[in-house]
Amino acid sequence: MKIVIPGGSGQVGTILARAFLKDGHEVVVLNRHQSSQPWRTVLWDGVTLGDWAKELDGCDVVINLAGRSVNCRYNAANRKEILDSRVKSTQVVGQASALAERQPRVWLQMSTATIYAHRYDAPNDEMTGLIGGTEPDVPETWRFSIDVAQAWERTFHEAQVDRTRKIALRTAMVMSPDAGGVFDTLLKLVKMGLGGKAGDGRQFVSWIHHEDFVRAIVWLIEHEDVSGAVNLAAPNPLPNAEFMRELRKASGVPFGLPATKWMLELGAIFMQTETELILKNRRVVPGRMLEQGFLFRFPFWRNAVEDILDHRNKQVINSANLKETV
Numbered sequence: 632m633k634i635v636i637p638g639g640s641g642q643v644g645t646i647l648a649r650a651f652l653k654d655g656h657e658v659v660v661l662n663r664h665q666s667s668q669p670w671r672t673v674l675w676d677g678v679t680l681g682d683w684a685k686e687l688d689g690c691d692v693v694i695n696l697a698g699r700s701v702n703c704r705y706n707a708a709n710r711k712e713i714l715d716s717r718v719k720s721t722q723v724v725g726q727a728s729a730l731a732e733r734q735p736r737v738w739l740q741m742s743t744a745t746i747y748a749h750r751y752d753a754p755n756d757e758m759t760g761l762i763g764g765t766e767p768d769v770p771e772t773w774r775f776s777i778d779v780a781q782a783w784e785r786t787f788h789e790a791q792v793d794r795t796r797k798i799a800l801r802t803a804m805v806m807s808p809d810a811g812g813v814f815d816t817l818l819k820l821v822k823m824g825l826g827g828k829a830g831d832g833r834q835f836v837s838w839i840h841h842e843d844f845v846r847a848i849v850w851l852i853e854h855e856d857v858s859g860a861v862n863l864a865a866p867n868p869l870p871n872a873e874f875m876r877e878l879r880k881a882s883g884v885p886f887g888l889p890a891t892k893w894m895l896e897l898g899a900i901f902m903q904t905e906t907e908l909i910l911k912n913r914r915v916v917p918g919r920m921l922e923q924g925f926l927f928r929f930p931f932w933r934n935a936v937e938d939i940l941d942h943r944n945k946q947v948i949n950s951a952n953l954k955e956t957v
Contacts, residue, residue, distance in 0.1 A: 632852075633690040635735075637661040637724055638677065638697025642812045643741075643805050643844075647694060650845045659686050661697075677720040684727035687735055692852055693795075694739045695724050698783075702904050705772045717783045725790025734794040737852055740787045742799045744837050744864055744915040745907075746780035749773065751833065754868070756918030757801075757860050773907050784860070796858050798851055803864035803915055806935060807841035808942040817878060818943075826879050826887030829895060832872025835914035837864040840929035840938065847917075850925055862917045866930050871909070874932060881936040 634651050636644050639660035648658045648670050658670035661683055666672050675683040677697050687693060697720035703709045721740065728734050747755035748763035755761060763769075764777035784799050806814040820826050839847070847863050869877075879887050890898070895906045917925070929935040 632692060633657040633659070634692045634694065635659045635661065635686050635690045637675065637693070637695045637720060638741075639694070640664075640666060640672075641696065641700075642807065642809055643802075644694075644696050645809070646805065646807055646841050647845060647848060659690075661686070677716065678723060680723060680726060680730075684730065687724075687727045688731040689733040691736050692739065693724060693728065693735045693737075694741075694848070695721060696741045697721075697724075698741065701776070702908065704900075704903050705775055705905055710775060714779050714782060717779060718786045721783060721786045721790070725787070725792060728792045728795055729790065734792055737796045737798065737855075738790075738792065739798050739800055739848065739851060740784075742784050742787075742801045742860070743776075743780050744801050744803045744862065744913055745776050745911070746784070746801060747913070747915055749834075749912045750914070751912060754835075754914045754916045755862075756916050757862055758918060760862075760915070769911075770907065772905055773911060776907060796855065798858055799860045800848075801860055801862045801864075801915070802844075803837035803839050803862075803868075803913065805841055805844050806838050806939060808939050808946060809841075814939055817875075818882060818940075821875070821879050821882050821884050821887060824884070824886065824888055825890070826875050826882075826884060827889035828872035828875055828887075829890050829909045830871070830892045832870055832875075832889070834871050834910055834912040835868045836871055836874040837868040837913040837915040838874075838932065838935070839863055839865050840927075840935040842938075843927050843929055846928070847920065847925065850920070854923065857919070857923070861919050862915050863920075864915045864917050865927060865932070865935070866916055866921060867932065868914050868916065869932055877933050878936055881933070881940055 640662045652658050652670050660672050661675040662672050673683045699712045699716040748761040749766050749769050764774050804813045899906045
């Protein structure tokens, strides 16, 4: 297959590109800058049509991951960039696909599990989950995230590509052993003794192991009867306190300092980020995939943590051996 990944230079795009290339597929990453990778990189600006659009004509799969990182303060300038980078890139991918003589067979569009409400009464699946934005007593910045997610999906659904199957990927945090990823950040906190519960620790954490993420993407490509919104998350989210406890245990760290809400708010200002990333309750489950028989290799956090740490240890050993032979 020919697989085109707009905005595929980040952690998630690299995971996918690496896996697809290993399986013998042609991979093209649309990026704002040229980079030295085993796959082909084509320049685009994420806003306007250009020569890059030729890559979509006749391709099998488009996986649009484009969007500015939300790991920042939600000031006016960053809000505009977060929203525009998602909406405009989705619009232009839709335009290029619509103009193609042979439209892509399937378009997988990144979305986010953050679209669901902050709630404790029940998990959020695709059929019964509550879209957020109207919850009482939540910060205004959380409502901004919901507005962005809804605008992102609305733009995707409005794209006029009648010969292309479309799937919105409501994705939880993708956990991998790669440097700079979410898992890497959490592990560093644990090793510094800061891996305790956040706030009251009740808020659920939704996540997905990187191998299951890749397998889910492949499964969605192959199952031509699936379209619309799909939750990409492991089936067993768990409260933050338990989530961090399992990570500490697997890492051999017996204790982690907890962080109260006010401490997190202060730290977020210092680190130029938002507390929503750790305080919002994200109890998201993959209802549609489970109903249609997808089997997760890592349905439980404990097993996922152990596997990811094992991969990290092997990477360290291989790196050390490589240095010795140079």
